[in-house]
Amino acid sequence: MKDLSAFCRLLGDDVRLRLIRLLGKEQLNVKELTAILGIAQSGVSRHLGLLRKSGLVEERREGGFAYYSLRPDGAGHARPMWEALEASLPMAEDPELKADDARLLEVLRMRKEDFQAHGSSAGQLVPGRSWAAWSRALGHLLPPLVVVDAGCGEGYLSLEAARWAEQVIAIDSSRDVLKRARQLARKRGVTNITWREGRIEELPLEDASVDVVLLSQALHHVPKPDLALCEAVRALKPGGTVLVLELRAHGQDWVRERLGDRWLGFRDESLEDWLFRAGLEDVRVEVGARLKGDPFTVLVASGHKAGGARRGRTGAAPSARGSVR
Numbered sequence: 158m159k160d161l162s163a164f165c166r167l168l169g170d171d172v173r174l175r176l177i178r179l180l181g182k183e184q185l186n187v188k189e190l191t192a193i194l195g196i197a198q199s200g201v202s203r204h205l206g207l208l209r210k211s212g213l214v215e216e217r218r219e220g221g222f223a224y225y226s227l228r229p230d231g232a233g234h235a236r237p238m239w240e241a242l243e244a245s246l247p248m249a250e251d252p253e254l255k256a257d258d259a260r261l262l263e264v265l266r267m268r269k270e271d272f273q274a275h276g277s278s279a280g281q282l283v284p285g286r287s288w289a290a291w292s293r294a295l296g297h298l299l300p301p302l303v304v305v306d307a308g309c310g311e312g313y314l315s316l317e318a319a320r321w322a323e324q325v326i327a328i329d330s331s332r333d334v335l336k337r338a339r340q341l342a343r344k345r346g347v348t349n350i351t352w353r354e355g356r357i358e359e360l361p362l363e364d365a366s367v368d369v370v371l372l373s374q375a376l377h378h379v380p381k382p383d384l385a386l387c388e389a390v391r392a393l394k395p396g397g398t399v400l401v402l403e404l405r406a407h408g409q410d411w412v413r414e415r416l417g418d419r420w421l422g423f424r425d426e427s428l429e430d431w432l433f434r435a436g437l438e439d440v441r442v443e444v445g446a447r448l449k450g451d452p453f454t455v456l457v458a459s460g461h462k463a464g465g466a467r468r469g470r471t472g473a474a475p476s477a478r479g480s481v482r
Contacts, residue, residue: 167211172196173204175257177227180214183261184226189268193260195415256411262451269448296321302368307357307389308375312338315350318371325350326367328360357385362392369393373402377420386435396465399437402445403428405454425456432460 168174175194179185185193190201205225208214215228301323306315309327311334319325319342327350329335335352342350355361357375370389376382389399404422412418425442432440437460445457 167207167213170204172200173208175254176201176204177208177213178254179257179261180225180227183265184217184224185261185264186222186224188222189264190225192264193257252411256409256415259409259411259452262448263453266446266448266451292317293320303366304369304371305360305362305367305389305392306371306373307360307385308372308378309338309352310334312341312350312352314371314373316342316345316347319347319349322349322369326353326362327351328353328355328357330354330356358388360388360392364391365394367392367394368397370397370399372399374404376401376403377418377422380419382420382423383431383434386431390435390437390462393462394465395462397462399432399435399460399462401428401432401456401458403456403458405444405456407452407454409452422453423456428456428458432458435460436463437461438463 168177172194176190179190179193187198187201187205190205191198194201205214205216209216209225213227214225217224217226296318299321302321303324303326304318304322306312306318306325306327309315309329312327315325315327315338327335327338329338332354335354339352342348342352353361356379357372358379358381370392372385372389376385379385386399386401393399406422406424408421410421412421429440429442432442440458440460442456442458444454446455
């Protein structure tokens with residue numbers, strides 16, 4: 158009776174129920190569970206410890222990580238109770254559970270991309286093959302450019318761009334975030350980045366002063382994305398390029414509270430129209446990343462400011478309208 162009572166108390170916590178539900182779908186490590194559940198790593202570890210002690214969850218070590226999953230024969234005499242509860246969880250129309258599922262798909266997408274960077278579908282190990290290495294290699298094809306990372310956050314994209322750009326101007330509205338970005342740049346010995354505090358709707362830049370403006374997952378955080386694009390074009394030299402990475406329109410409302418998103422992505426046609434209305438030519442909007450079942454699709458969009466010679470891109474004739482795929 159005491160064991161059954163303890164088991165009932167164990168299942169009387171909503172975080173543990175969410176955790177058990179996730180581990181019934183996929184084996185996951187603590188870092189992945191932390192990203193999905195949105196609680197501290199210490200809290201995830203504590204809940205896992207209790208579930209392991211109960212016999213519901215088992216641990217398996219692989220590649221330096223501990224992965225957790227439900228034990229097929231776990232919970233002993235209380236197994237029928239868990240099976241009844243387990244059967245009801247996937248049917249629950251709970252927004253929090255739907256959000257967990259969306260974040261789980263994102264975690265699996267990232268895991269898949271990491272595997273594909275280092276192996277093949279047959280499991281062949283290919284040392285040194287990675288998307289990061291290829292992106293840096295492609296940077297060798299570009300001439301020296303003055304690049305703006307608008308809405309730079311903690312500066313990871315700025316640091317990558319600094320490998321091939323002549324100068325990077327990284328702009329963010331958060332002083333604390335910029336402080337962390339500067340510290341990371343000093344730690345890595347990167348010296349060709351200028352950090353500036355400012356909003357992407359009012360860039361602290363002179364007119365026609367830069368070659369490229371990058372907007373990576375920044376537009377869905379501002380009230381008027383179309384005005385932010387106009388501001389990017391104002392700062393561009395003739396012939397310069399705006400490059401946008403954004404989410405396609407989705408229905409994951411949880412991102413508003415947890416991530417501070419103002420927009421639930423954008424329709425392809427809206428993004429294309431805003432780029433043209435901002436004064437860009439040769440506009441393109443394409444799918445950059447998509448995983449079956451994942452509610453998040455990444456769009457890649459670009460356009461060029463009229464006049465001047467385009468730097469780093471030859472032999473391509475501008476089109477009247479871009480393709481949306």
